[in-house]
Amino acid sequence: MENNFTSGNQSAKPEYIQTEPNVYLRIRDYGEGQPVILIHGWPLSNEMWEYQIEHLVKNNFRVITYDRRGFGKSAQPWDSYDYDALTDDLKAVIDQLELTDVVLVGFSMGGGEVVRYFSRHGGTNVSKAVLISSVTPFLLKTEDNPEGIPQEKNDEMAKQIREDRIGFLDGFGKDFFGVGLLNKPLSTPLLEYYRNLASCASPRATLECAKAFSTTDFREEMVTVKVPTLIIHGDTDKTVPIDISSHKAAKLIPDARYVVYEGSPHGLFYTDKEKLNKDLVDFINS
Template identity: 55%
Template sequence: MSYIHAGQSATGQAVNLYYQDWGTADAHSTAVLIHGWPLSHEMFEYQMTELPKHGIRCVAYDRRGFGKSSKPWEGYDYDTLADDLKAVLDELDLQDVTLVGFSMGGGEVARYMSRHGGARVKSVVFIGAVTPVLLKSDSHPDGVDQSVFDDMIEGLRNDRANFLHGFGRNFFGVNFISHPVSEPSLQYYQMLAMLASPKATIDCVRSFSETDFRPDLTTINVPALIIHGDSDQIVPFEITGQRTHQAIPRAQIVVYEGGPHGLFFTHKEKLTNDLAAFILENATASGQSYGIIGKR
């Protein structure tokens, strides 16, 4: 298996990040896929197998604490996670990449761009991302109340499997009249989530809910694409995707009508095609202006 060394834990143990690197030697560009909470890089299964057919090399890794990566006790703040992303780009010597961040992964994209000056990056994509900020506060009165995240953590502590079972149904928009994901697939994604460290799972709730990415977004000066479902019950579009688009110069936005949070599965073909078009456009073009594409 392939690993990247990302430093040491507070107790001196090596922190290694598992990654997959798929594509052909003649790829036109490279996408680095950053998964969402509480899953692992396997969530990008469809994109990882389809994007290389468009000439796009795909690199996806497991965040520390998740999947096959090391599971240290600490290090789940966004500064550390952005440094982990830098380790991936540096060790693989990737150049002119497109960073694709889903949900929590969008925060890593934003923090990397400010903390590391956008080094090695040609464009960025935010899919159902937690940016600019989720938590309700005096400076963000439209945000999500603290009690929602407290209840999530309480559910994880009391019965992690049961919490993730219910969370997964909301994640994919499953209800009495809508079944965009099969029961076996729901079970598979719950299995991926259960492989994560329970400590990392809880700490990351605090990180993605409490971190304010508004200053980070102002530093992004490369082409950006925001993709979000307007029926997202996990990361509400109105306070995240819509405002991320407003905060980033030269940004496109694509809104998927009726789309839930788990677009990588429920809208996998649309999402993959939109990613391919954006990545390949920016692999060869420069100096273009970007505006709202609209709903799809």
């Protein structure tokens, strides 16, 4: 897969990156300039960044996105969906594209890969980081994390996915974007589009990655993020509540700038796209 190239003006850029003998990642690589890697959230694919890619390219950045293993058009192995494996995939992207001075942007589950890249790979070739609606530092309720989400709730979500994955995704998407009786921040066709993106994921990967982001404890790893970091979170996020995530992350990362989007849901990459795009460009250029 390493020699599979796209056509046209992207002919010099690979369409797939092979990270293991039987694992390849679908990759998109646009523009020129400082590289910005956009890591998508669960259970979507790289297409979620549609409204960020064009803006960043127009602002003279090289924008790289990829489908996480098990999602989108990437390979769907049966196992290896913990954060070590996922972060090794990220390192393979950086190494094989020979990237330096990278800005890592992780949304939701993708925030875990950003943090793990620093603790596992020393943050090599990364100069800035952005965490958007991120699951870090630790979501699970334990004796020393009493505000977290009970395991019983995670078990119920897994049960719903096993019984009717598409039905689960339909309801999940409404909470994801803050859709209610009086609040409709996106059209019904667009909401269905995001549901369809999520439906393309491997059922196994959907479950295994949910286990990873809901139970992985990044608390001791947060201090390893020793680059300027922007943290963005909506204060009405029902998917990853802000109090148990970014409120804590902002205190644990040494050089963090914390921005709260008032009234914004989890999926602010769409609902607040203009504000988010401006904040990304301003931060990268700062």
